[in-house]
Amino acid sequence: MTISRILALGGHDFTSRPPDRAVCELLLKLATERAGARPRICLLPTASGDTSEQIARFYSAFGERPCEPSDLSLFRLGRRPMALRDHLIEQDLIYVGGGSLLNLLAVWEAHDIGAMLGIAWRQGVVLAGQSAGAMCWFEAGITKSSGKPLSAPGMGLLGGSLCVHYNNEPERRAAYLDAVAGGMPGGYGLDDYAGLLWEGTGAPSAVTARRGARAYRVTSGQEGVTEAPLPARFLPAPAPATLREDIVEFRRLSQMRKRAGWLG
């Protein structure tokens, strides 16, 4: 049976620091569970405007791991045409990077990406992302796409709302609490390095890659809006990636070639 899965992350980067490595390990594990072996992982950097920086960081994190990384950069299709739908459907995990939530959804709408992602999700492709790339799956989120934090609708694959960078950006959190008090559907707050994993139809499970980073359930009731921290499973960081011997050898040879001025 196909299980639809979404991993929403409050904020992280693709560096070699331990919490970032822990997040990448979880992404790789989810993708591998679907694929069996050597999963396909695709970055959608749309929310950033497909910046080289975001794309390079993604490849630095996954380039030498047991997976097939790719990126679908809608602003760069002119130089590198791709069959969008085919490429997305054949992935095991689609990771959406951060940036402008408003622009992300508008550009997806223009290229009909939202519908393709919905199909991929229902077929069991894991959907994941951080910041704008996490809020996009919900009914609503709090975005700074226009400068100040404001509520904005998402795709609505998941019910309720999400607010990211919960511990780091007090003004975003305050805007979220105000919005929920004002009638926006309740949902979740995620600190940087905290995440929520939806598997199937039940409640999500919380994970955290950094001690103290938390996921909160945010609800509106008789006593106003309440934030309840959720018990979270800690994600240990794997040992730093050591280069495989054949890669080390290949690099050594390349260097020698360069020094000697060999061609090829």
Add this chain to the structure above:
Amino acid sequence: METAARQIVAFGGGGFSMESGNPLLDDYVLGLTGASRPRVCFLPSASGDADHYIVRFYRAFPAGRCEASHISLFRREQGPADLRAHLLSQDLIYVGGGSVLSLLGVWGAHGIDEILREAWEAGVILCGLSAGSLCWFAEAVTGFHGAPRRVEGLGLLPFSNCVHYEAGSSRRRAYADFLRDGMRPGYAAEDGAALHFVGEELSRIVASRPNARGYRLDLVGDRVVEMRIATTWLGDPASTPVVPLPEAMSTAVAA
């Protein structure tokens, strides 16, 4: 009461984005403003606000010539907070190339489409190349990736438009097919040619290269008729650098 003319200069391709070392089209649009130090705002939305593109814009429009700025819709926390006030205060708005579908999507999300219409009506000159040309028309042919397809633009100009209209290109064939399928008549421009509209009328075609051309396309019966329009090469010492506005033209005809 005198109102400023509504003007759009739609490049088939060219300007600093494509013609490094040939500033004729960029000089032309700057000249149209009539200002000694025009205020020029670059909208690189179709490229995803690519950094290298923004840097190239500032190099081509240095502070000595104009007061240049840009709006990055992917980084709204930087740049002007009031987009409308900023855009309406410009002499020239210059739209870069890239994906016209993404451009229109992002503009819609930030309400830029409405502001640009307002700016146009207030006499701010609008220009751009490629996606930055297609966007002003009611319909356009985009060939950004994959097979060329039809797209609806902002509709300031009630025509269709095709850019990079080079001989033998797939866009050229596709445009003819779309016209036969009911796309409204319109204008095409080769790289280096620019369609200058005053109001909703084509005023003239100017070019940064002696052989760059612009065309009018119509459907007559079920036949597509392509009419080449006389083009002014801006590098020709005899060319008039200043635009003939409709009033000036009618005076000239009467004389």
